[in-house]
Amino acid sequence: MKLIAYILKSLWGHRARTMLTVAGSAVALFVFCFIQSIQEGMNDLKQRQEARGSLIVFQANKFCPATSHLPQDYDQQISKFAGVKDVMPIQVFTNNCRASLDVVVFYGVPPQKLRTARDFEFLSGNWSDFETHQDAAIIGRAVAARRGIKAGDKFSIGDLSVNVAGIYQSDNPAEENYIYSHLDFLQRRQGINLVGTVTQLEVILKPGTDPLITSTAIDERFRGGPVETNTRAKGVFQANSLGDLSQLIEMSYYLGLACVGLVLSLVATTTLMSVEDRIQEHAVLRTLGFSGVKVFGLVLAESTLLSIAGGFLGVGAALITLKISSLSVGAEAVTVAFIPSLHLAWVGMLLAMVTGICAGIIPACYASRTEIVPALRHV
Amino acid sequence: MPLVSIKNLTKQYHKGGETITPLDSVSLNIEQGEFLSLMGSSGTGKSTLLNLIASIDHPDSGSIVVDGVEITTLSRSQQARWRASHLGYIFQTHNLVPVLTAYENVELPLLLLPMSRSERKKRVEVAMQAVDLLDRANHYPRQMSGGQEQRVGIARAIVKHPEIVVADEPTGDLDAETSEQILDLLKRLNRELDITMLMVTHDSAAAQIADRQFTLDHGKLIQTHNVTTAAFATSGDQT
Numbered sequence: 118m119k120l121i122a123y124i125l126k127s128l129w130g131h132r133a134r135t136m137l138t139v140a141g142s143a144v145a146l147f148v149f150c151f152i153q154s155i156q157e158g159m160n161d162l163k164q165r166q167e168a169r170g171s172l173i174v175f176q177a178n179k180f181c182p183a184t185s186h187l188p189q190d191y192d193q194q195i196s197k198f199a200g201v202k203d204v205m206p207i208q209v210f211t212n213n214c215r216a217s218l219d220v221v222v223f224y225g226v227p228p229q230k231l232r233t234a235r236d237f238e239f240l241s242g243n244w245s246d247f248e249t250h251q252d253a254a255i256i257g258r259a260v261a262a263r264r265g266i267k268a269g270d271k272f273s274i275g276d277l278s279v280n281v282a283g284i285y286q287s288d289n290p291a292e293e294n295y296i297y298s299h300l301d302f303l304q305r306r307q308g309i310n311l312v313g314t315v316t317q318l319e320v321i322l323k324p325g326t327d328p329l330i331t332s333t334a335i336d337e338r339f340r341g342g343p344v345e346t347n348t349r350a351k352g353v354f355q356a357n358s359l360g361d362l363s364q365l366i367e368m369s370y371y372l373g374l375a376c377v378g379l380v381l382s383l384v385a386t387t388t389l390m391s392v393e394d395r396i397q398e399h400a401v402l403r404t405l406g407f408s409g410v411k412v413f414g415l416v417l418a419e420s421t422l423l424s425i426a427g428g429f430l431g432v433g434a435a436l437i438t439l440k441i442s443s444l445s446v447g448a449e450a451v452t453v454a455f456i457p458s459l460h461l462a463w464v465g466m467l468l469a470m471v472t473g474i475c476a477g478i479i480p481a482c483y484a485s486r487t488e489i490v491p492a493l494r495h496v
Numbered sequence: 497m498p499l500v501s502i503k504n505l506t507k508q509y510h511k512g513g514e515t516i517t518p519l520d521s522v523s524l525n526i527e528q529g530e531f532l533s534l535m536g537s538s539g540t541g542k543s544t545l546l547n548l549i550a551s552i553d554h555p556d557s558g559s560i561v562v563d564g565v566e567i568t569t570l571s572r573s574q575q576a577r578w579r580a581s582h583l584g585y586i587f588q589t590h591n592l593v594p595v596l597t598a599y600e601n602v603e604l605p606l607l608l609l610p611m612s613r614s615e616r617k618k619r620v621e622v623a624m625q626a627v628d629l630l631d632r633a634n635h636y637p638r639q640m641s642g643g644q645e646q647r648v649g650i651a652r653a654i655v656k657h658p659e660i661v662v663a664d665e666p667t668g669d670l671d672a673e674t675s676e677q678i679l680d681l682l683k684r685l686n687r688e689l690d691i692t693m694l695m696v697t698h699d700s701a702a703a704q705i706a707d708r709q710f711t712l713d714h715g716k717l718i719q720t721h722n723v724t725t726a727a728f729a730t731s732g733d734q735t
Contacts, residue, residue, distance in 0.1 A: 119607045123596065130595030401591045404552055405605045405652070406580025408573045489552040493587070 120411075124418050131391065135423065138387040142380045142427020142469070143434065149376035150435030150465050152369045154455040155446060159359075159366050162291050162453055163352040172320040172332050173354040177345035180358070182209035186314040187344055195318060195335055200326030205230045208303040209316040211447075212274050219263065220447030221274050223254070223296045225303025234321060235292065242268035242283020251302050254279035257293035258286040259443035259454060272296075277306050290454035294445040319351070358451040366446075366453070377468055380424060384476035388420040392480040399484045400492030409485035416484045420477025421470060428469020432462055497564075498525035499659060499692055500549065505558035507544055518544045520715030521558070526660070529690045531683065533697055533706035535720075540712040542696040546662045549694065550585055551575040563659050580608040584653030584661035584691075588668040590645040592637040592652075598644075599624070599633040602651045609656060623655040624648075626689070627681060643674035647681065654685060663695040667702055679705050 128135045174195065176185035192204040208225035228248040240258060247253045256266055261284045266272055270281045279298050287293055304311040320335070322328060332348035339346045349357065356363050392399070399412050407415075439457035446453055507519040518541025526532060536542045547553035549560060551567045552575075560567050567578055579585075592601045602623055606616045624630045627647040637645055646666060653661050663682065667675035683705045686693050695706065703709045709721040 122600070123593070123604070123607075126595040126600075397591065398593060401587070401593070402604075403576065404550065404579065404585050404587075406576055406578075406583070406608050408576035410573065411576075411608075490547050493552075493591075 139427045143431035145376040145379040146431025147435045152373045157456040158453040170322040171351045174318040177347040203321045205319040206315040225300040237285035246282035253282035254298040255283045259293040262443040294452035355451045362448045388480040392484045396495045413481040413485035416481035417477040421473035424473025432465035499528040500526035501561040531686045533703035536712035584658040586663035588665040590649045598648045623651040627651045660692045
């Protein structure tokens with residue numbers, strides 16, 4: 118600790134190099150956190166649905182919400198299955214079926230069913246305004262932040278207009294990217310009459326119910342019926358809906374690792390350059406009585422501090438940007454939120470520290486093992 | 497008992513197919529508080545002898561005992577610890593750490609010793625006062641003249657109250673007037689603080705401030721002048 122001033126002054130003494138390294142490390146950690154936040158969002162989405170135990174019934178062999186049309190009365194039949202707690206019919210409308218960073222997804226649902234199925238907390242507005250007005254909608258916090266929507270506003274997208282009855286937040290970040298309106302309203306939106314059909318049914322299971330058995334039973338029940346169904350656990354359904362996007366998100370893990378590799382090579386190169394520039398200075402320190410281990414520690418501390426400083430800036434900037442932007446990515450009316458979690462912050466900082474240590478090992482060995490006398494003559 | 501006892505010290509280098517012997521069975525005793533100078537042409541091994549006494553180089557054979565410690569057989573880390581507490585080194589090119597102030601440069605060796613902050617402060621101030629640079633404590637090396645830098649280097653060498661200070665051409669980079677000031681300072685510190693000093697120099701005038709003067713020639717140590725009557729030995733012959 119007594120040598121911390123020397124370490125900091127050494128870094129500050131070469132401030133251009135230090136700042137460029139910290140900036141490079143920060144950019145790499147920023148990208149790492151951005152990439153990992155979508156991974157976090159994906160994992161969160163899967164884990165939540167697995168834990169909650171709900172199924173999605175979709176029309177068999179259909180993939181886009183615009184093409185799935187299930188008879189609405191299927192909900193009555195499914196609700197009689199053993200282990201089923203409730204069934205919520207959902208009409209889906211989205212402005213974009215393809216992958217997008219600003220997809221707007223409307224879920225038309227019976228308000229009273231939504232109230233029991235979701236645990237929303239209103240930031241503004243209330244349930245009763247939503248329940249009592251046919252053209253009312255409640256909007257997730259993330260969509261509202263992205264689009265600058267407030268309670269009381271009129272929000273239109275394409276030929277669909279709703280009055281905003283409230284802005285809600287949820288403990289499920291993905292839910293904050295949806296807009297909920299009345300089922301009837303969405304079935305009768307301008308120019309279309311879909312009364313009697315819904316896009317999908319969300320089946321909420323009682324605790325302890327086996328989702329696989331129930332989903333198989335549902336699909337068996339409607340096999341050969343007017344519309345065949347494809348029932349999956351909600352997490353599986355969402356992962357399938359995201360399709361290629363899901364694979365891209367998984368691929369992004371390797372991009373994250375590449376960012377870590379970038380930090381490693383950047384800090385290692387800079388530290389090695391710094392050590393080569395200061396061969397004579399390190400030899401002087403050792404002549405004064407600094408042991409090889411001490412010089413090793415000094416170099417290692419420098420590389421670790423560089424990496425941690427970059428990590429702190431990069432991780433901090435990424436988390437703030439993600440928090441402010443409320444970003445999500447969606448496809449087929451399923452959205453995945455970019456989650457700027459505390460866990461991600463810890464992982465980012467830990468990686469920065471470990472990377473800094475690893476990057477410093479070779480330069481530190483070089484500095485600590487160089488022969489003193491030739492190093493003193495080094496110019 | 498001498499403070500430093502060097503016996504049959506030999507050091508060889510291999511350059512291409514040739515073997516160079518800068519030190520050939522050199523023996524020397526240095527008493528506490530003595531000031532020795534060592535002269536010789538370039539490449540005769542003056543700095544090699546200095547570096548061996550400073551334990552930053554290793555002899556091929558022979559021994560160096562400083563205050564009862566055989567330093568050539570110590571491990572690298574033991575040698576580092578020994579240097580930290582017992583040796584002061586003055587470089588020709590000052591070799592101050594450029595990012596540290598004069599005060600911090602002088603304080604640097606004390607960071608390795610078990611010492612409180614207040615004790616360090618006291619010692620640094622005394623050392624800087626001794627070289628008459630207390631008013632430049634917060635200056636960086638780039639803000640000082642060569643002579644001032646060398647005085648900081650001297651303060652750094654004496655601050656830990658070492659048993660011996662070795663100086664490798666301490667005036668080699670300075671003009672005549674500044675050289676004279678530095679030599680006066682070294683002599684004063686030697687007398688007032690009873691610091692044992694071994695100085696390597698090219699300058700015969702500089703060498704004359706020493707109590708005993710030696711020349712290295714073809715690996716052999718030859719005494720050329722003796723102000724005191726202290727015992728010495730050359731090339732293994734105790735005199």
